[in-house]
Amino acid sequence: MDWLTILIIVIQCFVITLAVTTAFAYLTLFERRILARLQNRVGPNRAGPAGLLQPAADAVKLFFKEDIVPAMADKPVYLLAPAVAVIPALIIWAVIPFGCLNLNWDYQACYDPARTNLWNILQITDLNIGVLYVLAVTSIGVYGITLAGWASNNKYSMLGGIRSSAQLISYELALGCAVLSVVMTYGTLSTHEIVTQQQGGLWGIIPQLLGFVLYMIAATAEVVRAPFDLVEAEQELTGGYNTEYGSMKFALFFMAEYIKLIAVSALAVTFFFGGWHFPGLDILGREVTALAGPVAGSIVFGIVSLGAFLLKVVVFLFISVWVRASWPRLRYDRLMDLGWKWLLPVGLLNLVYTTVVIILIPDRVVHSWVLFGLGAITIAIAIGFNRTPKPIDNVTLVKDIQLPN
Amino acid sequence: MEVVVQITFGVIAVFILVAAAMVVSVRNVIHAALWLIACFFGVGALYMLLEAEFLAVVQVLIYVGAVSVLILFAIMLTRQITGEGVRQLTNRWPVVLAIATLLFATVLAPTLINQQWNVPPAPPLGTPEPIAGPAELGRGFVNEFLIQFQVVGVLLTVALIGAIVIAYEERARRRKVLTLAEELELKRLREQTSPTVPAPVEAEPVVQESRSASER
Numbered sequence: 001m002d003w004l005t006i007l008i009i010v011i012q013c014f015v016i017t018l019a020v021t022t023a024f025a026y027l028t029l030f031e032r033r034i035l036a037r038l039q040n041r042v043g044p045n046r047a048g049p050a051g052l053l054q055p056a057a058d059a060v061k062l063f064f065k066e067d068i069v070p071a072m073a074d075k076p077v078y079l080l081a082p083a084v085a086v087i088p089a090l091i092i093w094a095v096i097p098f099g100c101l102n103l104n105w106d107y108q109a110c111y112d113p114a115r116t117n118l119w120n121i122l123q124i125t126d127l128n129i130g131v132l133y134v135l136a137v138t139s140i141g142v143y144g145i146t147l148a149g150w151a152s153n154n155k156y157s158m159l160g161g162i163r164s165s166a167q168l169i170s171y172e173l174a175l176g177c178a179v180l181s182v183v184m185t186y187g188t189l190s191t192h193e194i195v196t197q198q199q200g201g202l203w204g205i206i207p208q209l210l211g212f213v214l215y216m217i218a219a220t221a222e223v224v225r226a227p228f229d230l231v232e233a234e235q236e237l238t239g240g241y242n243t244e245y246g247s248m249k250f251a252l253f254f255m256a257e258y259i260k261l262i263a264v265s266a267l268a269v270t271f272f273f274g275g276w277h278f279p280g281l282d283i284l285g286r287e288v289t290a291l292a293g294p295v296a297g298s299i300v301f302g303i304v305s306l307g308a309f310l311l312k313v314v315v316f317l318f319i320s321v322w323v324r325a326s327w328p329r330l331r332y333d334r335l336m337d338l339g340w341k342w343l344l345p346v347g348l349l350n351l352v353y354t355t356v357v358i359i360l361i362p363d364r365v366v367h368s369w370v371l372f373g374l375g376a377i378t379i380a381i382a383i384g385f386n387r388t389p390k391p392i393d394n395v396t397l398v399k400d401i402q403l404p405n
Numbered sequence: 406m407e408v409v410v411q412i413t414f415g416v417i418a419v420f421i422l423v424a425a426a427m428v429v430s431v432r433n434v435i436h437a438a439l440w441l442i443a444c445f446f447g448v449g450a451l452y453m454l455l456e457a458e459f460l461a462v463v464q465v466l467i468y469v470g471a472v473s474v475l476i477l478f479a480i481m482l483t484r485q486i487t488g489e490g491v492r493q494l495t496n497r498w499p500v501v502l503a504i505a506t507l508l509f510a511t512v513l514a515p516t517l518i519n520q521q522w523n524v525p526p527a528p529p530l531g532t533p534e535p536i537a538g539p540a541e542l543g544r545g546f547v548n549e550f551l552i553q554f555q556v557v558g559v560l561l562t563v564a565l566i567g568a569i570v571i572a573y574e575e576r577a578r579r580r581k582v583l584t585l586a587e588e589l590e591l592k593r594l595r596e597q598t599s600p601t602v603p604a605p606v607e608a609e610p611v612v613q614e615s616r617s618a619s620e621r
Contacts, residue, residue: 077439129539132462139470143442146477150435158481165478169471189539402594 012124016093024258025055031321038325065247070153073244077151082245082252085144089259092137095130095191096266097123098309099276101302105294107285110301111196122276122306123192130191131183134267135176138222142168144256145224145231145241152244160240163332164231168222170339175218177347181211181354182271185371195275199282204272207368210350210375212272214343219264221339223257225320227327230335265316269309278308346382350375413454421447434480442473459539 029044029051036043047053069075099122100110109118120126127133142165149161183189185207186197198204205212221228232240242253269275284304289297330338353374361367424444428437445468452461495501546554583591 074433074435077435127458129459129462132459132466132539136462136466136470139466139474142470142474143477146474146481147439150477150481162478162481165474165481169474169478172470 008121009124012121013094016124017090020090020093020259020262021255023262024255025059027258027262027317028058028254029054030317031324034318034321035325038322059251062248062251067247067249070244072153074151074153077147078244079249081144081148081151082249082256083144084147085141085256086252086259088137088141088144089256089263092134092260092263093266094124095127095133096263096270097126097192097195097275098266099302099306101306102298105298107289107294107298107301110305111199111282120192122302126190126192129189131179131189131194134191135179138175138260139172141222141256141260144253148245148253149241152241154244156237156239157241157243160231160233160237160243164224164241167224167228167230167335167339170336171218171221171228171343174214174339174343174347175222177344177351178208178211178215178218179271181347181350182208184351184354185358191270191275195270195277198274198277202365202368203274203277207354207371208272208350208375209372210346210353210378212268213375213379214347214350215268215271217338218343219268220320220323221335223260223264225257225261226324227329228335229329230332233329261320262313262317265313265320266309268316269312273312276305276309278304281305281308342382346378349378353378410454414451417447417450417454421451435477438473438476438480441476442469445469445473459542 032054033043033045033051043051044054045051047057069078097120100107100120101122102109103119103121110120112118145164145168146161149157149159149164152158182194182204185204186194188194188197194204224231232242234240237243242250245253281301281304285297285301288300353371357367357371357374361370421444424440424447427440428444431437431440445464449461449464449469452458452464
């Protein structure tokens, strides 16, 4: 490994970190504007044209706020917690393929499963255990929230921290099941290979419809976003785990949450929506190569694939904001009920479906559609079961209460 | 390159030892748990240095991501942990130290004496390739090490059943979980019906209720 390769990797890391941080800043604006529109308001539109400078104004405000550490807080842990929250959110991007810009100037190497002659600059590293890396990094994301809740020495923060650790442990299993069924479908743990195997329009959502639904629910819970944001329920916990945090330390928590949201959207695109694939991308690469040579061909291929990936991610982010505007927060017992009694069994069932169908029907297209049908039937049955009223939902009115004899 | 690897190994090893020493010596239980997490990370880094990426990631996934979270969770749910005033050593700690050192030396001394440093033992002919990737590991589990794998599976199932048996509550013994408004209303009704004899405060059932509420 010569110094030029190392330099390129360092530049890649810098660019991705800066890009993700900027994306976070504009995601807050995006979310506020869309939420406002969905609630028939206007939203922030004063700073700059159409409010485009609002994130900069927020950042300046947060930077110049006074930095306060509560007197009774556990100081080292209190200061460590925001960093522990942000680092997993940033390092998870190392294995996500944003596109395929081959610096060896051959766009067809992107489709080559052996990955010879491929130097993809739009993915930092193509680990052969990329999916496991993603799961490992998401599993350490819980520490930031939990430690912040504990170290603040505040009962509301503490409640938020305990809620978060219980919630994240519960939903990690369902998330793992959903991701593992994708791994079983494609027979690889490398994210690049999962994307290349979705070539030809048979995107991951067709064999893994059930896996996709599970992934979306579990991932929303894993990034503690509405309707699973019990960790920071303002009405109950005065802000939750970050109550005692101000200025940049608060901003770091905020940043971790939104970057994780973008990361799980990017992973959803990678696993279920073909990654950087786009109809006609192959033809475009071939035609431009024929027209203007292999260098232009791979550059155009890379930029278009990056654009396709980002477009899909933005669609997912929009859906996430839409969900936040549409659903009320879950009650805590319902949250645990959903995680343990519905998502985990259905996730295990999906693993069984995937194994059995892929072993019985070796043909790719046929087993994909069979799995699609099974998934759709299972989702329909699960939703049907879930609509039957349960005794736990019966609420006694206060005036009807009688003394037990 | 060899020197860099040696230095990295030294740094990681010292880090692991310091973290492990801190786990047993700090007074605050949460800090001890954090040092334990640091220690697990160090072990993961050691695996990474040995080019066993799969084991490194699994180490982080299981020990850091699951086991330590449960430890932290349990500590946070435990009431009144004040480790500050507790003495960590008894008066006879030198005796314990001597015995522990002696036992450890008994185990380690033969290894250390017979060790040929820096000379990797040549593998005998016909040794299978070391298990590295997840695919080889999976094949190993279902072919060569099937019995061990099954035994571990049975062990985990037994532990799971045991946990359910301990935590299980008969349906008939479960009580309906009351909201705060309902509890206040019940209290008011009790006071109305028997104003002279105040209803005994049931300390035990309240704990029971909150437990079953979290389990549902």
